[in-house]
Amino acid sequence: MSSTYKLNHTDSFGNGDAKSLAENGFSHLTSLAQSEKAVQELLLQQTPMQTTDDHLIEFSEALRTVAKALRGAAEGKALAQAEAAEWKRRYELERSKNVELQHKELSNGVCADESNSQRIEHLAKSPRLYAQENSSNGMERICSHEVLQDGGFNSFTNKLKRKASFKLSWGCKGMANDQHKKEIVSFERGNISTAERSSKQISLTWESDPQTVLIITKPNSTSVRVLSVDMVRWLRTQKGLNIYVEPRVKEELLSESSSFNFVQTWEDDKEISLLHTKVDLLITLGGDGTVLWAASMFKGPVPPIVPFSMGSLGFMTPFHSEQYRDCLEAVLKGPISITLRHRLQCHIIRDKATNEYETEETMLVLNEVTIDRGISSYLTNLECYCDNSFVTCVQGDGLILSTTSGSTAYSLAAGGSMVHPQVPGILFTPICPHSLSFRPLILPEHVTVRVQVPFNSRSSAWVSFDGKDRKQLEAGDALVCSMAPWPVSTACQVESTNDFLRSIHDGLHWNLRKTQSADGPRDT
Ligand SMILES: NC(=O)c1ccc[n+]([C@@H]2O[C@H](COP(=O)([O-])OP(=O)(O)OC[C@H]3O[C@@H](n4cnc5c(N)ncnc54)[C@H](O)[C@@H]3O)[C@@H](O)[C@H]2O)c1
Ligand SMILES: Nc1ncnc2c1ncn2[C@@H]1O[C@H](COP(=O)(O)OP(=O)(O)OP(=O)(O)O)[C@@H](O)[C@H]1O
Structure with a gap:
């Protein structure tokens, strides 16, 4: 029988064995004492001038270390500020929506019962939490129109407006039971297995007639x-x-x-x-x-x-x-x-912004956000981070952060992979990188990508959103990009995969080649 074990999340620092740490600490102390003694002996042998030079070198190295630490802290702060601003924006948006609905209800003379008013109060205070609680209570309908639109309090809002409701269900084509089964990862007795795939063909069924x-x-x-x-x-x-x-x-x-x-x-x-x-x-x-x-x-x-x-x-x-x-x-x-196409939400953080709320309007893109050199003839120099980890520095014409729907658009022209639009992910595709080894990446959908124009950059960069709304990025400005919570559902002619393959065949003539004839040399 194989041994049993537990899967745990570990932090990036890792948690080592306490005993070995103590031992390591002790041996460090011993070696430190020895090196200090050696340094003292060396100093006694040296001339006063040499000692001063050594001190200066040591001092400048210490300063460099401090500068590096300060830069790290500033970068961390910028990201935290961007996140805080985004949460504040969502909070204000939900709150004003709820207050507006409450007013509408009062002016319509609809008497909200106690539970509704409690729900509104709760939503106004914590809209995101409420939506999550509501959507994870074991119901079969895992992604309803109401949840996306109103944060889940549909029975209340139905009194205010007439919108057709529908449900989405995950299932295999042709299967009688299209009920969504959650992906289950089991690691019983040391064996990891997945029972169901999470992303299947999605179908939309109207629950009331569209009007x-x-x-x-x-x-x-x-x-x-x-x-x-x-x-x-x-x-x-x-x-x-x-x-x-x-x-x-x-x-x-x-x-x-x-x-x-x-x-x-x-x-x-x-x-x-x-x-x-x-x-x-x-x-x-x-x-x-x-x-x-x-x-x-x-x-x-x-x-x-x-x-x-x-x-x-x-x-x-x-x-x-x-x-x-x-x-x-x-x-x-x-x-x-339907094909559920993910979008990216992007916002620019200006170096000149004096506080974390001074971010610009969030832009949503269905294809991609592009950061390029615009009219400048210099190489762009873009520092890229993924969830605070340094990814790389792009030196070339620019960078495309694309959705999988956009993978067949500009990203494709820049050498990125074609990806089925139902795959959740962010494509990281350089434009004409001046390097022999810069291959495009595909990042998971949950990450936040930050692209910064370094302070010492020779020129500014330009951002465009689905090929529109160009904005200039000065040295020190950054673009922060993550998956948006509002996808775009497009109806399929047949179903998602069939439509995707048809479009790459008909639209791009993908891998079109005359078929080799049967006559000629063969393996014996
Ligand atoms: N070198 C390039 O290939 C290049 C350069 C600039 C912009 N673009 C793309 O153009 C898009 C804007 O489209 P537009 O119609 O407003 O401008 P547009 O009129 O200039 O058309 C751009 C072309 O890209 C195609 N396209 C757009 N989205 C696509 C997708 N998801 N998959 C496959 N092809 C797609 C369009 O059908 C059109 O033929 C941008 O989002 C960008 O992806 C491509
Ligand atoms: N309703 C609209 N209002 C303003 N501009 C629009 C609208 N619809 C499309 N456009 C713009 O018109 C341009 C052309 O649109 P579209 O890509 O749909 O047509 P097309 O170029 O004939 O098609 P294709 O891209 O398949 O060749 C795009 O730049 C698009 O942003």
Whole structure:
């Protein structure tokens, strides 16, 4: 029988044996006393000038050690400040949302019972904890719309608005029982085994009928414009849905016919920030850029997206516009397979910021965040850390931190691997590194990556988010990046893996080669 053992988390310092430590400590003391004696004997033999030089060298080494320690402490502080600011931002966001809902409820005259008010109080104090408690109480529904959107108090918010609810379930294609089984790691009797895989094909099943659809369209395209007119009319007359479009599109529709005045839109950013509470389904008409654009409008939870291909490549747009009616019929009925695409949340910490709350607005990316040399002709010099551990210094044109969805975009062009979008991870791909040994990395999804422009950098660097919103990073500024809690779910044509393979075959002609003919030399 193999021996039994326990798996434990250990800290990075390790916990050595106390006895051997004491012994080591004793032998250190003895050797220290001996070396001190040796140093004294040496000093007696030396001239006064030599002694002064030695002292100066020793002193400068000590100063260097202190400077190194101070730099380490400053780096640790910057990271802690970034984290504190992010938590504060989330806390304020949740709190203001809850207070707003509470006010709405009072003004609607709905009498909140005691348990609801306690829950609101609890949420306002500790939104994240509440969401976790709620989502881990052994229910089969492990990732519900309500949990992502409202922190779990759906019965209360249902009184305030009408949103279609749905559930996500993890299961194998074709399996009758698609109930999610948690991944179980067992280490009984010294044997480690996993019972279930955590990430299976995900399907979305509506629990109540979707009622509101948002349509986002690529601008300046006649075919998109023609299709959007037809689709809006069909969704309204045949499906009786409420429809939101961008202000530009509403104008286009009204210029077509005044009968489109039922179409809704928004006026400012505040209204955009509330869209996720009203919209059940998001339809995009365009290419991958339109999907990126639509996702970037949602700084928090994103409604499920049905992307129609009206561009040239369409990695994330599996649906054909010609059959849009059949496709939307199927989606509105459900269940549908989805790809849950992770996003990265990024924020810039300015060296000039005087306190930890002075971070800039958090940016969410579906493809990647890129730090490059911009218009500068010098090499970028970027110090990279992963959870406080030094990774490397990028010297080249720049660095791409990509999601797995973005692995087939810019990261691919820079030599990164193609990764199935359902794999959670952060790709660390250099752009033209001036080194023969810089291979791209894939980091696990739970890490925080920090990229800093060193104080002695010759030039500044530039950040862009999904290829947009360029910002300058001066010496001393840093970009902090981690996995966002709000993924983007896109409907699949068949299912996630089939769609991914189809897109790399059709879009990139991956590994296309004429098949070798059967005639010719063979192994005997
Ligand atoms: N050298 C490069 O390959 C390069 C350079 C700059 C930007 N980009 C990519 O362009 C994206 C912005 O896209 P856009 O449409 O707004 O700009 P765009 O109009 O310049 O199009 C960029 C191209 O990248 C494709 N693309 C976008 N996301 C993709 C994905 N996840 N998988 C495969 N291909 C994808 C698009 O279909 C399009 O053909 C950026 O996020 C970046 O990934 C690539
Ligand atoms: N609703 C929108 N409002 C403003 N800009 C948009 C919108 N939708 C898309 N864009 C921008 O338009 C550009 C082109 O969009 P998209 O990539 O969808 O079309 P495409 O270039 O024809 O398709 P493909 O990328 O497949 O070749 C992108 O830069 C995108 O950011």
